[in-house]
Amino acid sequence: MVVGDFALELDTVVIGAGPGGYVAAIRAAQMGQKVAIIEREYIGGVCLNVGCIPSKALIAAGHHYQEALHSQMFGVTADNVTLDFAQTQDWKDNGVVNKLTSGISFLLKKNKVEVIEGEAFFVDDRTLRVIKEDSAQTYEFNNAIIATGSRPIEIPGFKFAGRVLDSTGGLNLKEVPKKLVIIGGGVIGAELGGAYANLGAEVTILEGSPQILPTYEKDMVKIVEEDFAKKAVTIVTKAMAKEAIDNGDSVTVNYEVDGKQESITADYVMVTVGRRPNTDDMGLEQAGVTIGERGLIPVDKQGRTNVSNIYAIGDIVPGAALAHKASYEAKVAAEAISGKKVEVDYKAMPAVAFTDPELASVGLTIAEAKDQGIEAKAIKFPFAGNGRALSLGKTEGFVRLVTTIEDHVIVGAQVAGVGASDIISELALAIESGMNAEDIALTIHPHPSLGEIVMDAAELALGLPIHA
Numbered sequence: 001m002v003v004g005d006f007a008l009e010l011d012t013v014v015i016g017a018g019p020g021g022y023v024a025a026i027r028a029a030q031m032g033q034k035v036a037i038i039e040r041e042y043i044g045g046v047c048l049n050v051g052c053i054p055s056k057a058l059i060a061a062g063h064h065y066q067e068a069l070h071s072q073m074f075g076v077t078a079d080n081v082t083l084d085f086a087q088t089q090d091w092k093d094n095g096v097v098n099k100l101t102s103g104i105s106f107l108l109k110k111n112k113v114e115v116i117e118g119e120a121f122f123v124d125d126r127t128l129r130v131i132k133e134d135s136a137q138t139y140e141f142n143n144a145i146i147a148t149g150s151r152p153i154e155i156p157g158f159k160f161a162g163r164v165l166d167s168t169g170g171l172n173l174k175e176v177p178k179k180l181v182i183i184g185g186g187v188i189g190a191e192l193g194g195a196y197a198n199l200g201a202e203v204t205i206l207e208g209s210p211q212i213l214p215t216y217e218k219d220m221v222k223i224v225e226e227d228f229a230k231k232a233v234t235i236v237t238k239a240m241a242k243e244a245i246d247n248g249d250s251v252t253v254n255y256e257v258d259g260k261q262e263s264i265t266a267d268y269v270m271v272t273v274g275r276r277p278n279t280d281d282m283g284l285e286q287a288g289v290t291i292g293e294r295g296l297i298p299v300d301k302q303g304r305t306n307v308s309n310i311y312a313i314g315d316i317v318p319g320a321a322l323a324h325k326a327s328y329e330a331k332v333a334a335e336a337i338s339g340k341k342v343e344v345d346y347k348a349m350p351a352v353a354f355t356d357p358e359l360a361s362v363g364l365t366i367a368e369a370k371d372q373g374i375e376a377k378a379i380k381f382p383f384a385g386n387g388r389a390l391s392l393g394k395t396e397g398f399v400r401l402v403t404t405i406e407d408h409v410i411v412g413a414q415v416a417g418v419g420a421s422d423i424i425s426e427l428a429l430a431i432e433s434g435m436n437a438e439d440i441a442l443t444i445h446p447h448p449s450l451g452e453i454v455m456d457a458a459e460l461a462l463g464l465p466i467h468a
């Protein structure tokens with residue numbers, strides 16, 4: 001502390017206002033704690049500002065554009081369909097992102113959470129220094145929840161500048177590129193590749209592994225690949241990106257496939273090969289907090305680090321980097337600080353890829369179930385057998401239930417198809433509640449709805465299918 005600098009006292013302090021941090025702050029306040037949240041850049045974090053939400057806005061815009069162009073099957077044709085991308089970006093920023101983030105600011109205020117602008121650094125396990133552009137302040141705290149999130153990984157030869165973009169640059173383009181190269185066909189790359197393809201770009205995805213979307217099963221990914229093949233999306237797997245050369249008005253990407261040197265020239269290259277946790281450069285070692293493999297902070301089942309009054313949640317702790325995981329861990333940590341006997345249980349943690357069609361999974365795959373020694377079977381019901389899917393003109397995909405053989409308990413589920421991101425919630429609830437296929441089959445599902453596919457799959461698992 002600088003001479004003359006008096007430390008201000010805080011009870012619970014949250015660092016980072018993403019879906020981990022702001023949820024932790026609100027829940028801690030609801031539990032009666034006096035809470036402050038420190039944020040250096042934007043309320044809402046990556047997710048609301050440059051992640052989940054703006055990407056879904058661009059994906060939605062791409063769908064509207066494609067529907068305007070290709071609805072002849074429904075007897076609908078439109079002439080002179082145009083895309084005003086400046087308007088799309090304005091709607092994304094002002095119609096969606098700003099509305100949501102100001103909503104979060106309102107909620108923090110309503111819950112009497114003090115918002116402190118600036119970058120936080122640990123001085124020790126009870127003291128933080130918060131630096132602003134032109135000032136600094138020291139705070140002493142009783143408990144801290146670190147929720148500082150992650151940032152895109154830069155790879156050698158692809159320095160983020162000019163025509164070499166990270167996902168944030170990719171979300172904020174001023175025009176739809178004629179040609180776009182994406183390095184990394186994981187969820188973020190595939191989602192944004194699909195969005196720009198729908199908006200009219202010719203997209204090439206260079207992926208190092210043998211398959212894009214490597215966290216999803218082959219039969220699910222195949223449906224997305226088929227959709228990409230219908231659009232102007234080329235997928236090159238087992239491709240090692242070497243370097244990007246900025247030509248001023250274009251960028252050339254050199255890469256290697258099976259020992260052969262290749263190159264492709266495009267308007268932009270976007271690198272989405274993964275994200276690095278923001279755990280460096282914030283004095284964690286001064287607080288005595290252990291940083292583990294890949295910069296992630298090991299925590300116990302309540303989110304507590306090795307330092308008993310400091311918790312960590314979200315992208316900076318092991319597990320999938322997902323917004324809803326961050327928010328879930330946030331509530332557990334905030335309640336644990338308040339003395340509640342809570343702990344995390346990830347068995348019903350869903351994951352979604354907002355591709356065409358959407359892919360979603362929760363719980364175990366059949367392979368994972370067998371690896372764990374569970375006697376399980378997998379049952380698949382197609383979207384093509386569902387009236388609602390047919391009337392939407394979206395019949396690609398399936399719902400798969402993974403159940404125990406003996407008593408049909410749902411241990412996992414995968415959905416590939418329109419609305420998968422919503423359908424998966426019913427299956428997450430089923431797993432969370434220990435339901436079996438009979439519980440789902442006996443639940444009355446509205447007709448006609450995509451939810452009926454889950455009921456049909458459950459009946460199939462019981463050997464009593466009506467629609468198969």
Ligand SMILES: Cc1cc2nc3c(=O)[nH]c(=O)nc-3n(C[C@H](O)[C@H](O)[C@H](O)COP(=O)(O)OP(=O)(O)OC[C@H]3O[C@@H](n4cnc5c(N)ncnc54)[C@H](O)[C@@H]3O)c2cc1C
Pocket residue numbers: 015016017018019020021038039040041042043044045046047048050051052053055118119120121147148149150167188278282313314315316321322323324325326354
């Ligand atoms: C393009 C894209 C699309 C995505 N889509 C989805 C999706 O559809 N669904 C999904 O579940 N997830 C999605 N994600 C992942 C999701 O955004 C993250 O998992 C989520 O934001 C993690 O939340 P968090 O609270 O841990 O961190 P963040 O959201 O990263 O928030 C951390 C905050 O901490 C602040 N901060 C960092 N260091 C300091 C410091 N020292 N002092 C003060 N403040 C600090 C940062 O400014 C930031 O605001 C997407 C990510 C990207 C990039």
